Amino acid sequence: MNNRKCPSCGAEMELSLSNKCLICPFCDTHIDVEIQDDGNTGMLDENMFDFLWDLDNLKQYENVIAVLDSMRYCLNSLKTAERVSQYIRTALLTDEDVASEGINQNRIDKIMPKIAGLIEPGERIIVYGDDGILSRGKEFFVITDKRSIFVNGKKTGSVLHREISAVRLDPNGGYPRWKLNNQDSFAVTGIGNKYRLQGAIAALICIIAAEQHGGREKIKLL
Ligand SMILES: [Zn+2]
Structure with a gap:
């Protein structure tokens, strides 16, 4: 089956x-x-994660299930950052409000001046997600092979993936948000209802966190 x-x-x-x-x-x-x-036994690798999720609560929401299905597929079947990045680039970037190196590159070129000072030479941009223009100004996030960057109007925040020790999946009434290190300012949204992309991004961040931080503690899933 x-x-x-x-x-x-x-x-x-x-x-x-x-x-x-x-x-x-x-x-x-x-x-x-x-x-x-x-x-749901064997959902994700228990050597990599500490499960503090209330799965029954999360499973109430169809969009949250889509996020979790995608995260599970990336972690259990694709397994490496390279393959998850490839999956994101070939299957999940279907719209103009998302981009990656060489895909909707003009979107990345436009925001480069805002983030150029935050990334290192050779760092790869894997996902750019545009939340649109909200009351505070333009809102978007950028996921690279090293860090996540969040721009919210004039505010900019950045976190290295190797420093991520906890990830909260906030169901948010069926419009899920991933909060890296459980911080509101580090929230990965489901840009334009792309919940499979949102799940794949979470998987990618967790894989990079584990790859770039040898001998680390498990990542807490809150
Ligand atoms: Zn198909």
Whole structure:
């Protein structure tokens, strides 16, 4: 039941955490199925994470399930930062409000003056996400292979992935936000309802955190 080819694109489909459907990680095709609850054992690697989640609470929200399904796929099936970055670039950047090096590059060129002083030569921009123009000014985030940068009007914050020790998944009434190190100012949103992208970004950050900080403690999932 876990193995089934996507009728649209031929990729391997995955069982959703909701136990109600199979999902294609590449084209987001859903197929309804009836599966007995498996208790969600083996969801993520317990050597990498400390689970402080209330999964039953999180699973109330369809968008949160989409985030978790995508995170689980990236961590359990793709496993490396390189492959997750590749998945993000080939399957999940489908709109003008998101960008990566060489994809909607003009969006990155525009904000480069704002972040150039925060990144090192050779650092790769993997995701740029544009939240639009809010009351405080333009809001966006940039995820590189080393850090996450959050710009909110005139305020700019940055955190190195190797310094991330906790990640909170705030269900926020079904509009989930990832809070890096549980800080409100380091929030990765679901830009334009791209919840699979949001889950893949969380996986990428956790993988880089683990890769760049050898012998570290587990990452707390709050
Ligand atoms: Zn597909």
